[in-house]
Amino acid sequence: MSKIMNFTGTIMKNLFSKPVTTSYPFEPRVYPERTRGHIEIAIEDCIYCGMCMRSCPANALSVDRKEGTWSIDRFMCIQCGYCVEKCPKKCLNIIPGYPEPMPEKSIEVHHKPETPADETQEPAASKPAEAKSPAEAAPASPEA
C-alpha cells in the first residue's frame, strides 16, 4: 500500500488548504525592498557625466551634456544595476516595480530642471571632474 498511496496526504492537504498562488491582478504583489524593478533618476542631482551611459551593458542609456538630457530605453534596460553602482553622484536608483507594458516602444527622456538647481550644480559638476578628467568638466561650466 505504501508503494501506491504516497501522494494521498498531499492531495488531502491541497484540497483543504488555501491556494498557494495569489489572484495577481486583483491582489497586487508585494515586492521585497531589494527587488530590481526599474531605474529611477533624481535628475536635479545629475551632472551629465555619462558614466552610466558608458557602463551600461545593454546600451539602454544615453546622456547628452549639451542638451542636458538623460534618457533611458526601458525596453533595452536589463535591470543589472551597474549604472547605479557607477554613478558618481549616486543620483540613480534601482527600485521595485517592473516597467509597465506599453503599446509602442518609446524612450523616456529626462530634462535638466530649469529652476534653482543651478547653484547646487556648480560644485557638483567640478568634484567628479577632478577625479576623472578635467576635459569633461569644461563644457559644463558655461552651461551652469
Next chain:
Amino acid sequence: MARKTVVPFGPQHPVLPEPIHLDLVMEDEIVIEAVPSIGFVHRGLENLVKKKDYNEMVYVAERICGICSFMHGMGYCNAVEHIMGVEVPARANYLRTIWSEMSRIHSHLLWLGLLADGFGYESLFMQSWRIREKILDMFEASTGGRVIFSVNTIGGVLKDMPDDMIREFVTILKDMKTELKKTTKIFLEDYTVKSRLSGVGVLKQDDALMLGAVGPMLRASGVDRDLRETGYAAYADLDFEVAWSRGCDSYTRCQVRIDEIFDSIDLIEQCAAKITAGDIRVPVKGNPEGEYFMRVEQPRGEAIYYIKANGTKFLDRFRVRTPTFANVPAMVETLKGAQLADVPLLILTIDPCISCTER
C-alpha cells in the same frame, strides 16, 4: 529485420523547454541511433568580450543561462580574480557559496518538476515547483532578482545579507526539508514513478568516463567526482560528502539529485554558522593580463571558464564549456536501444540547458 525509419524530434517538442533537434533512427519502436543537432539559440555571448569591458562582462556572463546564472557570474569573476591576484574577502566567499547552493536547490527542484511533467505526473510537477517558489522568493529578498541576480562583481559581491536574513533563510530551509522529504519520497518510492525510471537509460561507468559525462550524470554512474572538493569559494571550509551512486540508470540520477538538494541545505546551514562579519568586496584596480581556467561545479555538472586577458580592459578570449554540452554524447549513448516513449524522459535526465550549451 524491420525497416529503419528516421523520426525527427524537436526543436519544438512539449517536453523541451528549449530547442534541440534529434534525428532518431528507429527500428520498430526501438531507437538504434540518435543524431543531435544544436544551434537554434546561439547568441554569440563569448564574442561580446570584444565590445564589453571585463567589468561589464560579469552581467553578460550571468545571462548565459537563467537557471545557473549565479554560478556563471561567479565562475567568470573567479577566473578574472585569479588572473589579477585579487583576494576575495571571506564573507563574500561565504555569500557566494550560500547563493550557489540556493541555485543548486532551485535548479534540482526545477528538474524534478520537469521530470514529473515528462512522465505525465502533473500534480507532482506542481508540488515540486511550489517548493521551488520559496527559493526564488529568498533570492529576490536577498539579491533583488528572481532569476538573474547581478550580485557578483570582480573582487566580491555587491550586496550583503544581514545576519537575521541568513537566520530566516535557514529557518525557511528547515521547513522546506520536511516538505521536500514528503515530495521526494514519491519520486523514490512510488510504484508508477519507479517503473518509469528504474533500468531506463543505463549509462555504464566506463561509458560515462569515456564520453566525458559530468555532474549528476557522472556521479549516478558510480564516479564520485565533484568540483566543489577543489575548494573554490568557501567550500574548502565546509564539510560535505559527494552524493553518488552505482545505479547507472535514470532512477539513480533522480536519487543523486535529490540527495544533492539535502546536501545543499546542509551546506547553507554550515555557512550560516561559520560566516563572519567583514567586507564583502575589495576594490580592484588595473586591467587583467594572463590566462586562467576556472572550473565550477554547477547543478548540471562541471563548467569551465577560460579567460585570456591582454592587459587592456577588453579580454582577448572568453570560453565557456557548459555541462550540458559535455553531457550530450552521454545522452546519445543512453538513447541507443531505448523505447520511443522513453526518449523525452532520457533527454530530461541529463537536465538539458540548451541556452547554456549554445551561449
